[in-house]
Amino acid sequence: NHAMRVLGIETSCDETAAAVVEEGIKILGNKVASQVDIHSRYGGVVPEVASRQHLLSIVPVMRQCLESASLTMHDIDAVAVTCGPGLAGSLLVGANFAKATAMAAGKPLIGINHLEGHIYANWLTGHIPTLPALALIVSGGHTDLVLMKDHGDYRLIGRTRDDAAGEAFDKAARLLNLGYPGGPVIEKAAKSGKPTLKLPKGVIPGSSDFSFSGLKTALYRLAETGQAGSPNDAAASFQEAVVKVLVKRTLATAEEWGVNQILLAGGVAANGRLREKILQDSPVPVSIPPLSLCTDNAAIIASCGYFHLVKGERSGLDLDVFPSLPF
Ligand code: KG4
Ligand code: ZN
Numbered sequence: 453n454h455a456m457r458v459l460g461i462e463t464s465c466d467e468t469a470a471a472v473v474e475e476g477i478k479i480l481g482n483k484v485a486s487q488v489d490i491h492s493r494y495g496g497v498v499p500e501v502a503s504r505q506h507l508l509s510i511v512p513v514m515r516q517c518l519e520s521a522s523l524t525m526h527d528i529d530a531v532a533v534t535c536g537p538g539l540a541g542s543l544l545v546g547a548n549f550a551k552a553t554a555m556a557a558g559k560p561l562i563g564i565n566h567l568e569g570h571i572y573a574n575w576l577t578g579h580i581p582t583l584p585a586l587a588l589i590v591s592g593g594h595t596d597l598v599l600m601k602d603h604g605d606y607r608l609i610g611r612t613r614d615d616a617a618g619e620a621f622d623k624a625a626r627l628l629n630l631g632y633p634g635g636p637v638i639e640k641a642a643k644s645g646k647p648t649l650k651l652p653k654g655v656i657p658g659s660s661d662f663s664f665s666g667l668k669t670a671l672y673r674l675a676e677t678g679q680a681g682s683p684n685d686a687a688a689s690f691q692e693a694v695v696k697v698l699v700k701r702t703l704a705t706a707e708e709w710g711v712n713q714i715l716l717a718g719g720v721a722a723n724g725r726l727r728e729k730i731l732q733d734s735p736v737p738v739s740i741p742p743l744s745l746c747t748d749n750a751a752i753i754a755s756c757g758y759f760h761l762v763k764g765e766r767s768g769l770d771l772d773v774f775p776s777l778p779f
Contacts, residue, residue, distance in 0.1 A: 459528045460754025463546030464538025464566045466497045468509035469750035470517040476758030477575050481521030482751045485509040492632045503541030510549050525557040532757020535563035536777030543773035551769050562757045563767040567779045570717035572755040573741035582712040588702045591718035592618035595662050603759040608779050610660030617720045620664035624690045628683045638687045645684030647692035654697040695726045714738045721746040
């Protein structure tokens with residue numbers, strides 16, 4: 453009865469990733485092939501290009517992952533794969549590959565919700581979170597505040613009504629001609645700027661929901677009329693506005709539900725200013741995974757898969773993909 457090892461596969465967007473995680477918490481191997489250089493030529497992810505690139509990368513990435521851990525499929529107990537949300541063509545490559553791998557090795561398969569997977573970055577840091585916790589999932593496609601009472605027991609408390617936080621960063625960066633992907637370039641520019649612009653708050657009054665499209669429009673108007681100042685100041689202002697509302701709403705919700713811990717997750721959790729401010733302002737402990745676990749990877753999928761598998765959950769080999777799977 454050895455420690456359970458799960459192979460994770462992730463291809464929902466523009467990273468091709470494979471990982472092996474033991475007992476849901478210990479990373480044995482973790483490989484990510486990023487397509488960012490390819491898509492940056494187009495200023496965003498091109499779905500057809502992404503699917504094709506996954507097809508080219510998935511086998512080498514899986515091989516490198518197993519080799520880096522000195523493992524073979526004989527050492528693997530189950531396969532976990534992202535089945536949504538994401539780009540249909542991209543999800544299909546990973547799902548089909550995971551099915552073939554599970555079938556050939558005679559191991560169980562489990563389909564994983566990418567958003568739930570992001571939360572599990574917090575189980576891979578060396579410190580196990582104490583539940584109930586409030587997770588702030590901020591990625592390119594989602595901005596969700598999720599109350600996690602137990603593994604598999606979630607309640608969606610708040611979400612964005614329009615743009616996701618990462619999407620807002622990406623659009624703002626395009627507007628300011630700073631490049632792609634938006635989050636890292638805005639963060640870099642903001643380091644040399646000051647938050648001088650007055651921007652709207654990014655909330656839906658009377659709810660726990662976010663709204664980032666007004667922020668983007670305000671920035672657009674200022675830029676169009678020559679009132680945005682230097683790109684660095686505009687970037688700093690935009691970042692400060694997004695971070696402020698994320699932190700404020702998260703802390704208010706955490707207090708309201710009396711959680712033991714706050715968990716950060718998703719690509720935007722890589723943002724240095726967000727990390728700094730939430731640590732500064734929060735009265736409850738905040739778990740902040742390292743950058744490499746915040747952005748898309750397969751270790752989070754393998755970890756999440758483990759906690760489903762130990763409950764006896766399995767997917768059939770007829771597993772489908774769900775491009776707009778909700779949390
Ligand atoms: O979770 P993720 O890697 O992919 C999705 O599932 O969407 O998140 C990608 C998003 C992008 O919108 C990117 O601009 C944003 O995360 N991001 C950041 C930073 N690094 C990545 N946003 C703000 N600051 C960063 N340092
Ligand atoms: Zn993601």
